[in-house]
Amino acid sequence: MLKKIAIGIIAVVVIILGLALTQPNSYTVTRSATIKAPPEKIYGLISDFHNWTLWSPWEHLDPNMKRTHSGAPAGVGAVYGWEGNDQVGAGRMEITGAAAPSKVDIKLDFLKPFESHNTTVFALAPEGDGTRVTWTMSGPSAFMTKLMGVFMSMDSMIGPDFEKGLASMKAVAEK
16 A cells, blocks of 8 residues: 555655756746836836835835845836845845837846746837836746746746836836
């Protein structure tokens, strides 16, 4: 009986590992929202990491989170680092490209709970009486990401956070 249970457990583990290996080598998560504010106002919320405390969905998950700012005060060269509890982990962002008021490119490095290197892009485009903000994150799928992908996609893990962040950004920008 124990032998059958052990074989069953091994079979499940092998199947899960096999499914992980079939996951894509990269991922992309994108969300958009229309905000009734000029692109210049929204651009300032994104291109200055000091303003992320106003709208980022992760800023309030750990009241004791340690934040560091270095490099340029805003725009290309601005760097933001954080270290916090298990919900926020540790990481670093650096603005690598900026075209005011339409685009911000960010190099996003997660250090904890596991290492991951990604690219984030905010694109802003006039739309009617507002601005269409599109938030995209993409990166390689390391084995751990692929393993998690067997049970839950990156889109379903991160997408709701992007939606919450865009809703907060909208509330701040429309004041």
